[in-house]
Amino acid sequence: MAYRMKSFILVILLVSTALSSSAIAEVEDDTPEQVRLSLGTTSTEMVVSWITADHSDGVVEWGFANDNLSFSELGINHTYSADGWDGVIHSAAMNSLLPATEYHYRVGDSIGGWSSISTFSTSPENDTRVRIGIIADMDVTNAAEDVVSSMASHDLDLVLFSGDISYAYDGTRLWDEVNGDEWDEWGRQYEPVSSTVPTMFAVGNHENEEQDGCAGCGFQAYLSRIDMPYEASGSDSEFWYSFNFSMFHIVSISSEHDYSEESSQYQWLENDLVNANQDREAHPWLITMFHRPMYSSTESGHGSEIDFRDAIEPLLVEQNVDIVIAGHDHNYERTFPVDSESAYQTDTNTFLKPEAPIHLLVGTGGRFLYLGASSNPEWSAHFESTTHGYGVLELLDKDSIQFTFYDDDNGDVLDIFTIGRVNVVTPEHTPVPSSDGILLKVAGLVIIASIIGLFIWKRRTKTDDSDSEE
Structure with missing residues (x-):
């Protein structure tokens, strides 16, 4: 059995190579590329980053129409030397933004060139519908391109990306020279989403390039390219932070760093969740994301991270976290409300005041799939291992949310559930059988x-x- 499993995994790795996108290309000129939005330190700020080959100057211009970019802000720039990368990373903040407003913007300058004009919308007003995309484990593959294309057409307000982003250092590719330029390929691939919808990240194991053979690299590429507003939430590390969006309080932590009770991460998390519970009237929905899953029933992947679960789960349950998001295993899985492997309300997908968090494993962003079966524990509500896809978490109103998992090929709804605070909420879609194709x-x-x-x-x-x- 062990031999068969190893052979099976080897085949999957080989297939992933064949499904990879076009050859890796470095940044070759100073026209801005890989334009990406992220939330700033306040609700009135949006940060934009972009990349050029050599040009060190640049600004962001924005306004209420393509022909009225009346505001501007000078950007800052930096570079890094890990994994053989060469280029310039720029960033600038668009500030004093109005809520629930569409803005038009471009980045660059008249010397290096301008990006095309893109649009984004600021956070909707409270108690209005919000759509949050959820994804992890992307890579640069044809499947990832399909996922990005589908997400880009979904009218999202925010994306939560739960780690393993570009796989820039990866030994499974057989003939590519894998280096920092893979980050550039990922940035180009993801730009249809990232240039119009802010993305917030949790760090994954493949962001630690040291583990994949890049001596001295560590998380340098990730930290240089992904700038999250950690200080605004009182964090002392870029790897854990929190923010408010609409009626959600969202917490991002690291399963790749010390999470023991004595660690600074744990102490910060406990304090942040306590404060969040005191703010439930304004932000009633509490979301936590990280990379390695506390609950995973796959028989062909990593499985549940028991040590991590033992350390962190009691805190999430005690502080009434609603949704937990993870990746790492390359399949989709949803749990029932679960605490210490004990599941609740296991006969429904319309949950009313659940007693424990529901865990979402969405490692289906484009990386090769773990095509194995589930061990079918009682806490597993839905399991998909044969399709890529992404999740959408929606605020229906102050007292109800809905989550849907979409197949990347046809946009089919493969799983859906709701949570109600006051009443049972009927899902808006009916899942289709996932065996088609x-x-x-x-x-x-x-x-x-x-x-x-x-x-x-x-x-x-x-x-x-x-x-x-x-």
Whole structure:
């Protein structure tokens, strides 16, 4: 069984190589690219970052129409040297923004060139509908392109990205020279979403490039490219922070750093959640995200992070966290309300005042899938391992939220549930069976794996023949 599992995983890794997008390309000129929005330190601020090859100057211009970019702010810039990357990272803050307002903006200058004009909307007014995209484990692949394209058409207000972003240092690719330029490919791939919708991140294990063989790299690339407003929430680290958005209080922590009760991360998290509970009238919904899942029933991936769960879960339950978001395992899974593996309200997908958090594992952003089965524990409400996709968490009103998981191919609803504070809330969609097209997908993967296997066998045979001639 162990041998079969290892062989199965090897095949999947090989298939992932074949499904990768076009060859890695470095930043070649000073026209702004990889434009990405993130929330600022206050609700009236939006931060934009972009990348150029060498040009160190740049501004952001914004306004209420394409022909009325009447505000501007000078950007700042920096670079980094990890994983052989070469380029300039710029950022600037658009401030004094009005709520629930559409803005138009561009970045660059007349010397290096301007980006195209994009639009974004600031946070909706309280108690109006909000759509938050949820994703993790993306990579640079054709599947990731499909996910991004589908997300970009979904009228999202915010995206929560729960780690493992670009896989810039990755030993599973067989013929690419994998280096920091992979971050650039990811930035270009994600730009249809990132240039119009702010994205907030949690750090994943693949952001630690040291573990993948890049000596001395650590999290340097991630910290240089991803700038989250941690100080605004009293955090002393870029790896854990919180913010308010609409009627949500959202907390991002790190499963990659010390989370023991004595750690600064744990102490900050406890304090932040206590304060958030005192603010439930203004922000009644409490969301926590990180990378490694506390609950995962896959038989072909990493599974539940028990130590992490033992350390952090009691705090999340005690402080009445509503939704927990993770990735790491490359499949989708939703739990029932669960605490210490004990599940509640296991006969419904319309939850009323649940006694514990519901956990979402959305590691389906584009990286190769873990095509194994679930071990079917009682706490697992829904499991998908044969499709990429993304989640959308919606504020319906102050007292109710809805979560939907969408397939990336057709936009089919594969899973949906609601949580009500006052009344049971009927879901707005009906899930479709997820088996449509699976046989075709599996057949295609088998064919691709066979071709790659033949290619490797031929190269190995050629090498052996050369060695014997010597």
